[in-house]
Amino acid sequence: GVKDGFGLNFYNSAKLTEGSNEANSSMHAGEISGWIDLDLHLQEDRKLFYSLEPRRCPPKAEEEFDIALIQLHIARIGALVEDIQKLVSAYMYLVGWENDKLTGTALIIFVVFTLTFNMEYLGTLPIGVIVLYMVYL
Numbered sequence: 001g002v003k004d005g006f007g008l009n010f011y012n013s014a015k016l017t018e019g020s021n022e023a024n025s026s027m028h029a030g031e032i033s034g035w036i037d038l039d040l041h042l043q044e045d046r047k048l049f050y051s052l053e054p055r056r057c058p059p060k061a062e063e064e065f066d067i068a069l070i071q072l073h074i075a076r077i078g079a080l081v082e083d084i085q086k087l088v089s090a091y092m093y094l095v096g097w098e099n100d101k102l103t104g105t106a107l108i109i110f111v112v113f114t115l116t117f118n119m120e121y122l123g124t125l126p127i128g129v130i131v132l133y134m135v136y137l
Helices: 065-095 099-117 119-135
Strands: none
Touching: 099 119
16 A cells, blocks of 8 residues: 555564465565655755855754654564575575585586686675665665
């Protein structure tokens, strides 16, 4: 459904119910759900930037402590930890020689890359992967 984007209804903070099948459900706690219907009207006030008489910005509205928001953040961190656990298990499967052809191919590719390219930049890959993950999150 349409979400307003200004509250807890933008994210899915609910756990899966007992009757739902986790394998069939693509939603996890903390994921963004739905879409946003946005109407935007921009009115530029040039006096704010080019005036000789500066004005103060209005104060930021105070936010109340909301336990549901904390639970939402915990659910989102939990979803991130699940993704990292899946990545680690995939890596362990790759290097664990459970599939000899896959691990052998990965070893050959790694040796070829090591002999061909400057592998001192390999340490930047985890940071690059994290940045890409955050961009597409």
